[in-house]
Amino acid sequence: MIIVLFFTILLFVFIIGLCIGSFLNVVILRALSNESIVYPASKCPKCGQTLLWWHNIPVLSYILLRGKCGFCGEKISIQYPVVELLTGLMFAILFLEYGNSWDTLFGWIVGSLLIVIAGTDWREKVVFDMHTYLLMGAGLVYSIIATGYNIYQNYAILGGFQFSTEWLVNNPVTGSLLGIIIGFVLLEAVARLGYLAAGTRAFGEGDSFIAAGLGSVFGWKALIGILILSVIIQFIITLPVFIKKEIDNRNRMTVLSLAAFIIYTAAFFMAQQFGWLANSTAYIASALVLAGLGIFTCREILIGIKNPENRTYLPFGPAMILAGFVILLL
Numbered sequence: 491m492i493i494v495l496f497f498t499i500l501l502f503v504f505i506i507g508l509c510i511g512s513f514l515n516v517v518i519l520r521a522l523s524n525e526s527i528v529y530p531a532s533k534c535p536k537c538g539q540t541l542l543w544w545h546n547i548p549v550l551s552y553i554l555l556r557g558k559c560g561f562c563g564e565k566i567s568i569q570y571p572v573v574e575l576l577t578g579l580m581f582a583i584l585f586l587e588y589g590n591s592w593d594t595l596f597g598w599i600v601g602s603l604l605i606v607i608a609g610t611d612w613r614e615k616v617v618f619d620m621h622t623y624l625l626m627g628a629g630l631v632y633s634i635i636a637t638g639y640n641i642y643q644n645y646a647i648l649g650g651f652q653f654s655t656e657w658l659v660n661n662p663v664t665g666s667l668l669g670i671i672i673g674f675v676l677l678e679a680v681a682r683l684g685y686l687a688a689g690t691r692a693f694g695e696g697d698s699f700i701a702a703g704l705g706s707v708f709g710w711k712a713l714i715g716i717l718i719l720s721v722i723i724q725f726i727i728t729l730p731v732f733i734k735k736e737i738d739n740r741n742r743m744t745v746l747s748l749a750a751f752i753i754y755t756a757a758f759f760m761a762q763q764f765g766w767l768a769n770s771t772a773y774i775a776s777a778l779v780l781a782g783l784g785i786f787t788c789r790e791i792l793i794g795i796k797n798p799e800n801r802t803y804l805p806f807g808p809a810m811i812l813a814g815f816v817i818l819l820l
Contacts, residue, residue: 500582507581507598508548511574514602518573518609521618537562548574569613577605580815587819596632597818600707603628604811607700611807617696622703626670629706633666662709669705669713676717677701693806700807704814712817719813724806744790751787754780 513527520527532541539561545551552571559566584597603625610616640661644652658664677698681691705713736744758767758780767773 500585503585504578504582507578508574510581510598510602511577511605512546512548512570514577514605514609515570515573517606518569518613521606521610521621522614522616534559534561534564536564548578569609573605573609577602580605583819592635596628599628600625600818601815603703604814607703608808608811611696611700611805615694615805617694617700617807619696619699622696622699625700625703626706629666629669629703629708630663632707633662633709636662665709665711666706668710669708670702671705672710673701673703673705673713674698697806697810700810704810708814708817716810716813716817719816720806720810723812724809727809741790744787747783747787747790751780751783754783 516527516532530540532546533539534541537559539559542560545555545560547554549571552566555566557566557568558564580601581598584594584601588594588597603621607617607621607625610618610621677693677700681693681695681698684691684693701713701717704716708716733745733748736748758776761767761776767776
C-alpha cells in the first residue's frame with residue numbers, strides 16, 4: 491500500500507513537471523519573440539489560429555497530432571515535448587533525491603530557470619539578463635534562509651551563536667556572493683582571452699552571467715567543479731563538429747595533429763596505469779612528447795580559428811547548465 495502511494499505521488503509530481511515544462515516552452519519562445527507570457531493565448535506560429543485545449547496537453551498532444559498543427563498541418567517543433575519531458579523528469583528525480591522538503595522546491599525553481607536559459611541559448615544563442623538575475627536571486631535567497639537556519643540551530647541546540655572568521659568565510663551567504671563574483675570575473679577573463687587568439691570573445695557575454703547565477707546557487711567551491719565538468723562536456727560535444735568542419739575545409743594538418751594528440755594522450759595514461767612509465771627518464775620523455783604534441787595541436791587550431799570562416803561555435807551555456815544539473819543531483 492505504501493509503495494502504491496509513493497508511486498502515485500511520484501506520478502503526480504511527474505505530471506506537474508510536464509505542465510510546468512509546457513509553461514517553460516512559452517517562456518522560452520515568447521522571450522525570443524518579445525511577447526507577454528500571459529497574453530495572447532497559445533497559437534500556431536504559421537496560421538495564427540488559437541490552439542484548442544486538447545492541443546496543449548503536454549507530450550500527449552504532440553503524439554496525437556503527429557507533430558503537426560491541428561489546423562494548418564505545419565510541423566510542431568520537437569522542442570515542445572523534449573522540454574516537457576525533461577522538466578517532468580527533473581521534477582521526479584529531484585523529488586526522489588530530496589523528498590518532501592524545501593530543498594525540492596528550491597531545486598524545481600532552479601532547474602526550471604536553467605531549462606529556460608538553456609532553451610534560449612541553444613535555440614537562438616541568446617541569454618536574457620532577467621533569467622540569469624532570477625537565478626542569482628534564487629541562490630541568494632536560499633543562502634540567506636540556510637544561513638538564518640544555521641544561526642537558529644546554534645541558538646536552539648547550543649544556546650547561543652559564536653561569530654568567527656571561519657564562519658564568516660564559510661557560511662552560505664558568503665559562498666553565494668563569492669560564487670557570483672568569481673563566476674562572472676573568471677568567465678569574462680577567459681572570454682576576453684579569445685581576443686588574443688582569434689580577435690573575438692571566446693564565449694558570449696551571457697555565459698558570464700550564467701556562471702554568476704550558478705555560483706550564486708551552488709557557491710564558489712562547487713562552481714569550480716561545474717566549470718571543469720562543463721569544459722569536458724563542451725569538448726565532447728564540439729569535437730565531432732570541429733573535426734568535420736576541418737575535414738570539409740581540407741585542413742589535414744589540424745586533423746592529423748589533433749588525432750595524434752588524442753591517441754598519444756590515451757596511450758600515455760594507459761601506460762601510467764600499467765606501470766610502463768615507472769622509470770623517471772621514460773616518464774619525462776613521454777611527458778615532453780605529449781606536451782610538444784599539445785603545443786603543436788593548439789598552434790594549428792589557433793591558426794585555423796583566426797580565419798572567421800573556419801570557426802566552430804557552439805554555445806557554452808548549455809554545457810554549464812548540464813554540469814549544474816549534475817551537481818544539483820549529486
